[in-house]
Amino acid sequence: MTLANHVFPFDLHTMTDKYRFIPFLKDKELYSNFNFSVFLDDYCNADCKFCVANIRCKTKNRKNVFGKNYNAYLKSLDKMFAFLRPLNPTISLTGGEPTLFPLFDEVVSLVNQYNFRIRAVTTNASQLLKNNQRILNCLIKNNWTYLNLSLPHWEQKRIEEIMRYKDTYPSSFADLLSQAHQAIKGTCVKPRLSCVLLKEGVGDLSACEKYVNFYNKLGYDNFIFRQLTYFNGKDTNQDIVRYNEQNVVTCEKIWKENEEQDKFTFFKRNIGYYYYVELYKYANNTIAFESADLATRKQEMQKYNYKKVFEVVYHPNGNLCSGWDGTQEILLNYQDL
Numbered sequence: 174m175t176l177a178n179h180v181f182p183f184d185l186h187t188m189t190d191k192y193r194f195i196p197f198l199k200d201k202e203l204y205s206n207f208n209f210s211v212f213l214d215d216y217c218n219a220d221c222k223f224c225v226a227n228i229r230c231k232t233k234n235r236k237n238v239f240g241k242n243y244n245a246y247l248k249s250l251d252k253m254f255a256f257l258r259p260l261n262p263t264i265s266l267t268g269g270e271p272t273l274f275p276l277f278d279e280v281v282s283l284v285n286q287y288n289f290r291i292r293a294v295t296t297n298a299s300q301l302l303k304n305n306q307r308i309l310n311c312l313i314k315n316n317w318t319y320l321n322l323s324l325p326h327w328e329q330k331r332i333e334e335i336m337r338y339k340d341t342y343p344s345s346f347a348d349l350l351s352q353a354h355q356a357i358k359g360t361c362v363k364p365r366l367s368c369v370l371l372k373e374g375v376g377d378l379s380a381c382e383k384y385v386n387f388y389n390k391l392g393y394d395n396f397i398f399r400q401l402t403y404f405n406g407k408d409t410n411q412d413i414v415r416y417n418e419q420n421v422v423t424c425e426k427i428w429k430e431n432e433e434q435d436k437f438t439f440f441k442r443n444i445g446y447y448y449y450v451e452l453y454k455y456a457n458n459t460i461a462f463e464s465a466d467l468a469t470r471k472q473e474m475q476k477y478n479y480k481k482v483f484e485v486v487y488h489p490n491g492n493l494c495s496g497w498d499g500t501q502e503i504l505l506n507y508q509d510l
């Protein structure tokens with residue numbers, strides 16, 4: 174495969190729209206395989222140098238609008254779930270660090286009660302074994318589907334340098350991941366290791382291979398390597414923008430190295446509305462490489478005057494939006510329901 178074969182435009186054109194002009198969408202159309210993200214809040218016990226959640230200064234410290242009124246928050250979520258579930262989205266829980274959200278268990282249970290077809294959560298893994306594996310037991314009990322574990326390296330020291338934990342963190346992520354794998358093995362919960370490509374961390378094919386081999390020995394066989402998403406603009410956190418500019422490693426670079434060294438075997442590509450994924454096999458492992466480009470998506474949407482909603486996000490401020498800024502692209506507020 175030549176390098177040119179890797180590059181595909183983001184596909185806004187063939188996405189089908191089963192749900193057209195549902196009243197709350199006004200003049201917009203909903204992508205039928207849309208994802209519903211519940212953005213719990215942005216508290217995290219780490220401070221990753223590349224953190225996309227913290228790159229927008231103006232939305233940092235997004236406290237949940239319900240504060241400690243947990244019943245009110247769960248009621249609002251119940252209404253949102255009842256409203257959106259008939260449209261059959263996949264669902265994901267995000268933050269911050271979602272497992273530190275005080276109502277994590279209750280939210281997971283509610284997702285199960287509504288029987289969303291695919292459920293995913295992305296975590297930095299630090300809390301998985303605490304309190305007798307409370308988080309893992311909760312996911313298993315509630316028929317969870319995907320557990321995405323974000324770790325930017327396999328060496329403890331490098332993980333600590335990049336993630337800059339603010340308080341206590343596991344003395345050995347390797348031991349933690351090993352025990353976590355034992356706990357979920359044979360259950361409905363499918364784990365996946367997620368690693369951002371960084372010059373400072375995993376930045377070439379050889380490092381990708383080491384990462385996969387290391388975690389494979391602990392039991393994992395599903396991996397995703399992500400290219401940093403370019404993001405800049407008014408009010409952005411310039412430290413993170415600069416770090417990301419200096420540390421970005423493109424998927425193309427890794428694919429080119431792979432063509433020369435023939436380590437991973439390509440078998441599939443997925444072209445999304447703002448992402449491009451290539452899937453590879455390597456021994457018993459499945460490895461995805463993902464590049465995403467929100468800026469290009471925005472330009473394409475404007476160019477073709479698209480009014481499609483590809484994902485919806487329930488923000489901590491009570492707004493349901495079609496994007497990751499809780500003050501923009503508002504579809505409705507929980508009080509409208």
Ligand code: SF4
Nearest residue numbers: 217219220221224297
């Ligand atoms: S663990 Fe995730 S949310 Fe927390 S700082 Fe790192 S990237 Fe951001």
